[in-house]
Amino acid sequence: MGTGGAVDEALLRVLTPEVLAVLVRRGADFAAAEDAVQEALLEAFRSWPQDAPRDPKGWLVTVAWRRFLDAARAEAARRRREDLVEEQPAPGPVPGEDDSLQLYFLCAHPSLSPASAVALTLRAVGGLTTRQIARAYLVPEATMAQRISRAKRTVAGVRLDRAGDVSTVLRVLYLVFNEGYSGDVDLAAEAIRLTRQLAARIDHPEVSGLLALMLLHHARRAGRIGPDGGLVPLAEQDRSRWDTAAIAEGVAVLQAALARDRLGEFQAQAAIAALHADAPVAAETDWVQIVEWYDELAALTDSPVVRLNRAVAVGEADGARAGLAALAELDPALPRYTAASAYLHERAGELSVAAGLYAKAARQAGAAAERDHLVRQAARLNTLLHEGR
Known part of the structure; x- marks a missing residue:
């Protein structure tokens, strides 16, 4: 950077988990480190437009570490933490290795609920603000702030001295992806970005399998919603609207993972998604x-x-x-048993039974888009039955 100008917010989002990981590795507990990094980010927004550093990450580490030291030394009653701080080396140059991989494992700690793990991952690894996360999940900012604070307290004493559980991390990222799009943050795209980062940091076929699955599902996104805003079933989607580049990348990532002959559930799910994507029309699936x-x-x-x-x-x-x-x-x-039964009964030619089951499934549906789709299916069959009298 080197010269003044606007703050590159995209760069800060990338650097935030890396800086946080440095502080945690030096001995700061997660909650205190996260607070210190947030203070450093605020200072960056204040000072960088006038005097941008040549080494943004090094600058953030130095400022965040100083904030952590100041806060730790101010808590004289907590002598153990103060002793820990005094034993740490001076900041000095920032190491070249990237240890932010450990943050993925910390944020997916088994002691956290799935909702808390997702929120903490988006905050610590994704670099999103509490306000952005709250908007994405359509909850008040204060509610999300409490959730994140509780999660930070839960993992405050956890040491990153053991390998984490990859499958737990992947499930958390998949939860983020399945939230899709709401508010001003595209969580599906954010999940893909974070999974790409994870794939660059860890050599594991299931990480690649999850990335492939996300890419293949996301590629169909434009075809899922009709002009009226309604849900369009896979068989009825306009496949010309699918993202062929994302499909090609997803298939390539999947093939490389399957070639390692260590099959996991995300690879198997991605293989199913790839077969759907491979069919030019639904009838050729x-x-x-x-x-x-x-x-x-x-x-x-x-x-x-x-x-x-x-x-x-x-x-x-x-x-x-x-x-x-x-x-x-x-x-x-x-879940969705009744809807599946309705579909199969329709395929079997039992339209009256299917219409009743579609209506029942609509009453059971949680999401508005799914409910509306099932109502339309029931109405369509009832119209056919009425016309056939």
Whole structure:
């Protein structure tokens, strides 16, 4: 940088987790380190427009470390922390290695609830402000601030001296991705950005599998919503609106992961998504191979939701009756069970039964877009039944 000018907010978002990781590695507990980094960021916004540093990361580390030292020394009653501070080396040059990978594991600590882990990840690793996170989740800023504060207190005493659980980190990132878009932050795009960062830091086929899955799902985003704002089912989407570059990247990432022969659930999910993306029209979808991948996924996860999706795929590959038989083996209380049953009964030609099930599924749906879609499906079949009298 070197000269004055506007503060590069995108650069600060990238540097924030790296600076936080340096402080934590030097011995600062997470909550105190995060507070110190936020103070350093405020100072950057004040001073950089007039006097931008040549080494932004080094500047932020130095200022944040000083803020941490000042706060720690002011707490004379907490002698143990003060002793720890005195034992730390002087800041000096910032090491070249990137240890922000550990932040992913800390923010996905098993003692945190999923909601808290997501919020802390977006704040500490993503560099988002509390206000941005609150807007994305459509909650008051004060509510999100309390959630983040509680999460910080929970992990305050956790030492980053052991390898973390990659699968937990991936689940947290997948939760972020599934929130999609709301407010002024595109959480799906943010999850992809963070997963790219993780993939650059850790050599693990499931990290690549999750990145591929996100890219393949995100590639269909433009086709999911119709001109009226309604949800468009996969089979009815305009595939010319899909992002072919994202699909190509997702497939390439997936193929490289599968070549390592260490199959995991995210790779299997991505393989299913790739088969959907590969079909130029819905009628050419390779449902037989999709069922085979669902078999692999069910063996890996033993998930009832996976078996529900498999039943629908069986209905496409082997006929609606086969799909209904597979569905009958599952608990009717499963989410979307009724909607799946409605679809398969429609495929079997039982329109009256299907219409009633669509209406029932609409009453059970949580999301407005899904509810509206199911209501339209019920209305469509009722119209057909009325016209056929």
